Amino acid sequence: MEQHLPAIEVETRDDPRHAVIWLHGLGADGSDFVPVAPELGLADGPGARFIFPHAPEIPVTCNGGYVMRAWYDIVSLATTSREIDEAGIVRSREAIRRLIARENRRGIPCARIFVAGFSQGGAVAYTTALTHDEPLAGIVALSTYLPCGELILRERTAANSEIAIIAAKGRADDVVSPELGRRARDFLVSHGYRVDWHEYPMAHAVCLEEIRLLGGWLRERLR
Numbered sequence: 001m002e003q004h005l006p007a008i009e010v011e012t013r014d015d016p017r018h019a020v021i022w023l024h025g026l027g028a029d030g031s032d033f034v035p036v037a038p039e040l041g042l043a044d045g046p047g048a049r050f051i052f053p054h055a056p057e058i059p060v061t062c063n064g065g066y067v068m069r070a071w072y073d074i075v076s077l078a079t080t081s082r083e084i085d086e087a088g089i090v091r092s093r094e095a096i097r098r099l100i101a102r103e104n105r106r107g108i109p110c111a112r113i114f115v116a117g118f119s120q121g122g123a124v125a126y127t128t129a130l131t132h133d134e135p136l137a138g139i140v141a142l143s144t145y146l147p148c149g150e151l152i153l154r155e156r157t158a159a160n161s162e163i164a165i166i167a168a169k170g171r172a173d174d175v176v177s178p179e180l181g182r183r184a185r186d187f188l189v190s191h192g193y194r195v196d197w198h199e200y201p202m203a204h205a206v207c208l209e210e211i212r213l214l215g216g217w218l219r220e221r222l223r
Contacts, residue, residue: 002098003098004095004098004099004102005053005054005055005056005095005098005099006030006053006054007030007051007052007053007054007099008030008031008034008051008052009049009050009051009052010034010037010038010049010050010052011047011048011049011050012037012042012043012045012047012048012049012050013043013046013047013048014047015047016046016047016048016049016108017046017047017048017108017112018046018047018048018049018108018112018113018114018137018222019048019049019050019051019103019108019112019113019114020048020049020050020051020113020114020115020116020140020218021051021053021096021099021100021103021113021114021115021116022050022051022052022116022117022118022121022140023053023055023071023096023115023116023117023118023120023121023122023124023125024052024054024055024069024117024118024121025117025118025119025120025121025122025143026060026068026069026070026071026074026119026120027060027063027068027069027070028069029054029055029069030052030053030054031052032052032118033052033118034050034052036206036211037050039208039211039215040211040214040215040218040219041212041215041216041219042215042218042219042222045219045222045223046222046223048218048222049103049108051099051103053095053096053099054069055069055070055071055092055121056069056070057069057070058070058073058088059073060073060074061073061074061075061076062074062075062076062077070088070120071088071089071092071120071121071123071124072084072085072086072087072088072089072091072092072120072123072124072147073085073088074120082145082147082180084147084148086147086148086151089123089124089127089147089148089151090151092124092128093124093127093128093131096115096124096125096128097128097132100113100115100128100132100136110132110134110135110136110137111134111135111136111137112137113136113137114136114137114138114139114140114218114221115128115129115136115138115139115140116139116140116141116142117140117141117142117144118142118143118144118206119142119143119144119175119176119204120144121144122140122141122142122143122144122145123144123145123146123147125139125140125141125144126139126141126144126146126152126184127146127147127148127151127152129160129163130152130156130157130160130163130193131151131152131155131156131157131160132157132159132160133157133159134159135159135160135163136160136163137163137164137221138163138164138165138166138221139163139164139165139166139167140166140214141165141166141167141168141184142167142168142169142206142210143168143169143170143173143175143176143181143204143205143206144167144169144176144181144184145176145180145181145183145184146183146184146187146188149187152191153191156191161192161193162193162194163193164194164196164221165188165193165194165195165196166195166196166198166213166214166217167181167184167185167195167196167197167198168197168198168199168200168206168210168213168214169181169182169197169198169199169200170199170200170201170202170203170204170205170207171199171200171201171202172201172202172203173202173203173204174203174204175203175204176204178199185197196217198210198213
């Protein structure tokens with residue numbers, strides 16, 4: 001029997017026609033962004049199902065081997081770089097692909113599925129969507145970076161070469177530096193992707209203005 005990550009689900013209306021799979025950051029869990037869903041202003045549009053999966057609990061090397069929820073191991077980090085476990089990202093990508101396939105079986109095609117993520121979750125969202133073999137609805141990348149550009153270049157698909165991408169970053173982020181976020185944006189743009197990029201005067205977080213912008217971006221695409 002196919003195993004799925006445990007997750008919290010929130011539906012804006014009965015019989016949803018769209019899905020948003022939203023990945024939390026390092027050390028958090030699926031409940032982290034549940035309060036954001038009702039603030040996006042989607043109640044009057046077509047129904048959407050939000051899936052907030054919990055990452056597995058693994059030792060994280062850069063945190064002294066402490067066991068926490070993480071999408072992949074981070075071996076070391078610096079202001080402008082990350083040394084990460086690529087195999088861990090691939091495992092998480094496969095787990096998210098199983099959630100996408102489950103939404104397909106529930107009647108929501110890939111073209112109506114968004115993959116979103118914050119920080120480490122955003123890195124997995126980028127990797128999953130850009131290498132998926134069917135067109136997805138979009139990527140939401142918040143306060144994040146691209147840890148494995150080589151993996152993207154090896155496995156990116158034509159199906160998602162024109163995927164809608166919205167990315168946002170805090171200019172005072174001291175966890176994932178603004179430089180890392182901009183580097184991801186520039187990498188994607190240099191390889192032909194279009195990125196709707198936004199910066200805010202905030203730290204490693206989300207802000208109300210950002211949530212309102214994201215709500216409008218989603219409403220436009222849910223129509």
